[in-house]
Amino acid sequence: xxxxxxxxxxxxxxxxxxxxxxxxxxxxxxxxxxxxxxxxxxxxxxxxxxxxxxxxxxxxxxxxxxxxxxxxxxxxxxxxxxxxxxxxxxxxxxxxxxxxxxxxxxxxxxxxxxxxxxxxxxxxxxxxxxxxxxxxxxxxxxxxx
Numbered sequence: 219x220x221x222x223x224x225x226x227x228x229x230x231x232x233x234x235x236x237x238x239x240x241x242x243x244x245x246x247x248x249x250x251x252x253x254x255x256x257x258x259x260x261x262x263x264x265x266x267x268x269x270x271x272x273x274x275x276x277x278x279x280x281x282x283x284x285x286x287x288x289x290x291x292x293x294x295x296x297x298x299x300x301x302x303x304x305x306x307x308x309x310x311x312x313x314x315x316x317x318x319x320x321x322x323x324x325x326x327x328x329x330x331x332x333x334x335x336x337x338x339x340x341x342x343x344x345x346x347x348x349x350x351x352x353x354x355x356x357x358x359x360x361x362x363x
Contacts, residue, residue, distance in 0.1 A: 250319045251346045262305035263320050264344055265294070270324060274335035286337060322347040 252260065272290055276283020291298065307313045324331075326347035330339065 249322075250315045252319070252344055253346075255316070255319075256307075258305040259307060259316050260344075262302060263316070263323065265298075265302050265305075266320060267323060267327070267344060268340050270327070270331060271335070271340050274331040275337055275340075278335045282337065286340070319347075 252263075255263065269290065272283065272286045275286050295301070307316050323344060323346075326345075
């Protein structure tokens, strides 16, 4: 099977995500929200989340997923991989904070990525993830006398 240029670009976009997470190793000092991002950082996070949503569609319906990934590749352009990577912050602490936000967004979308991988979800705006309180252990049940 030969891979055409569009499929190759989609494959590159798919492989970009794990490489981007390797740079975010430590917990940042501050937790960012979407409103704290610069315009390029917001676009950077938005593209990665949209790509994850498209990959979820591709896992459920390969033909539809490939069409969606091809459409994204065409919409973003041939240089989308380099352009997206260029939008990432370069200052180490800022990079950690941005990738921590990205990680929290993807974790908050985990259930919907698995249970509702629909094409319409690609257009849903990003939302700040809700900060969860740490679990204190299982709830204690009172004994009935």
